[in-house]
Amino acid sequence: MVDFNDIVAIAREAGDLAMRQWQAGKNAENTWEKSPGQIVSEADIAVDRFLRERLEVQLPEAGWLSEETAEDKSLSGRDMAWVVDPIDGTKDFVKGKPGWCISVALVKNGAPIFGVLNAPAMNEIWTAKAGSHTEVNGKALKASQCTNYNGARLPVEELPDHIDLTPVTKPNSIALRLAMVADDRADLVVSTRWGSEWDIAAAHVIAEEAGAMVTDAHGKKLRYNGTHGQAFGVLCTSEGIHDAAVARVAKFLSENKGQN
Incomplete structure (x- = not known):
């Protein structure tokens, strides 16, 4: 090795x-x-x-x-x-x-x-x-310990008024956004688009070892180095809000079917 x-x-x-x-x-x-x-x-x-x-x-x-x-x-x-x-x-x-x-x-x-x-x-x-x-x-590192989805910190440039989350500084790198959850600088990172494994593989192990939950956008386990190199989105959260985040994403996808 x-x-x-x-x-x-x-x-x-x-x-x-x-x-x-x-x-x-x-x-x-x-x-x-x-x-x-x-x-x-x-x-x-x-x-x-x-x-x-x-x-x-x-x-x-x-x-x-x-x-x-x-x-x-x-x-x-x-x-x-x-x-x-x-x-x-x-x-x-x-x-x-x-x-x-x-x-x-x-x-x-x-x-x-x-x-x-x-x-x-x-x-x-x-x-x-x-x-x-x-x-x-x-x-x-010790990941976010957030237990309440409402008000959770999300790296984002701006949020619609009806979204009850707290914006924090957003680097363009999604890997660094996942790392923010690992270091308790954010509570939630979500993408609901097809993305590439190379964007998140290293950040996945960094965040998971810190105690964060890292899955695809549906809350399913991510697997790497397949033949396509893609996964459907990513969801990285504190352990305490992961289930709530999966439910919110499912609702969003249902309401916006065909738009992503």
Whole structure:
């Protein structure tokens, strides 16, 4: 098995690589749309290439599932795989905002066993080993203990008046939003759209080891490194409000059927 400290060191190096371009302030000049509304930067590609080169040396038998090499499915479905987002939160990255990170997970038999989020612009590095520990900058994490859905803290830019939740700062990176629940900075993160495994795999183990509940939008168990690389949404909450959140999401989906 690989040394977890080596994975963390590689994620740190990847963060240094991304930071050099972010600090140069020319991110928007080196960006294009890979599909409508989906942007990618030269830094995404460079970090992806760096991570694949370094991580495959660590564990040659593992598969590879990454946002920027998603078309390569030859190794998906293996018992072990790297699930990587070279820059999660590219929109913040290209705008010069700090809400982005490098996300690296090692998945075994469908579940993330190692996770690292390196958010160098925020000077934060989050790490977790399943069944062992989870921390940010060396501080042990304890997830939100919220027990009342009404008033729960949600990372969001704005909320309609009829929604009884409390808005808190929202980084563009969904991985960092899940990490906020792990560190009791938020109580609830929800997405009701089809999303990609690489966005959440590392944050999943970080949040779960801290005591948060992490499922798909229907409240079902998430499994990683299938052949499609997608899951229907994500729901990350304190243990005390997860059932209520699942019910609220189900009601929302029923009322908005066909609109998502």
